[in-house]
Amino acid sequence: MSSKPIATSRSAAGLPTARLVTWWVIASEIFIFGGLLASYVMHRLGHPEWAAQAAHTHTWAGALNTFVLLTSSLFAVLAHKAADSGDGARAARFLRLTALGGTTFLCIKAFEWTHEIEAGFVLSSGGFWSFYYTAAGLHGLHVLAGVIIMLFFAADAARNEELQRVECIGIYWHFVDIIWIFLFPLLYIAR
């Protein structure tokens, strides 16, 4: 009789190993993004002239992207709910919708960056733009990684396999959403 105890039924520190790892990843991500954003805030407070540069960002594109990520987070948690009830096919559908949200986010970001680069605002245009491209770019890489992983997990979930992964990728995705929730006012609204 075979069994699969690894990461599914094995429990460390009172929660499944896969979820434990996910939380540790998020704790380390807090230091990556926290350090970057804290650095941005202190520089921004020391350079009031950056407000004039921030005025060139597209607030409505940023707002639309916030809406897209919030909606994709809804799909991710609905996928978790479906996985909890053992409905892998439904969980897979919601995971794919979440991935679609992430792809839409990246397309809007590409549109935005194209316009900004064409207008002459590049990575080397000044302190504000260095932080803008670094923070948004690092966040974008996390979105891309999430989309790719989610599509793999959706394929498994569709076969009703490894459903515990649905919650883990969902927790990661909500964290990526929270990072954007703070990037939006920092880069687009504060002027």
Added chain:
Amino acid sequence: MSSPTHAHHPAYVKIWAVLVVLLMVSVLGPLTGIRWLMLLLAFGIAVVKAYLVAKNFMHVNIEQRWIAYLLIVSLALIVVLFAGVAPDVMKHRGLHWENRAAQQAVEAGAHAAGPAHE
């Protein structure tokens, strides 16, 4: 192993609707023309939105208690980083030092931006 959230799923669509309304309020903030109100709305709402997502979507409230402590300690260390480094970055002049390049950048930027940013 089932998750701790099994059979405990709040009304996610309602929470999403609240998040969208909060987003609209934060976007409309700049239209008031009052800078402090705009910043208060933008960052206050960001904190509320993050709390709603962490609590209801990430289920931190029903996760093992030490997970919340782990996240709080991580955030607290970022605050320590900020408190330790910010004075040297935000101020361009100290008792025994002066950051002339930063001062010049502020002056040049303010001059280029016009009277509104000076």
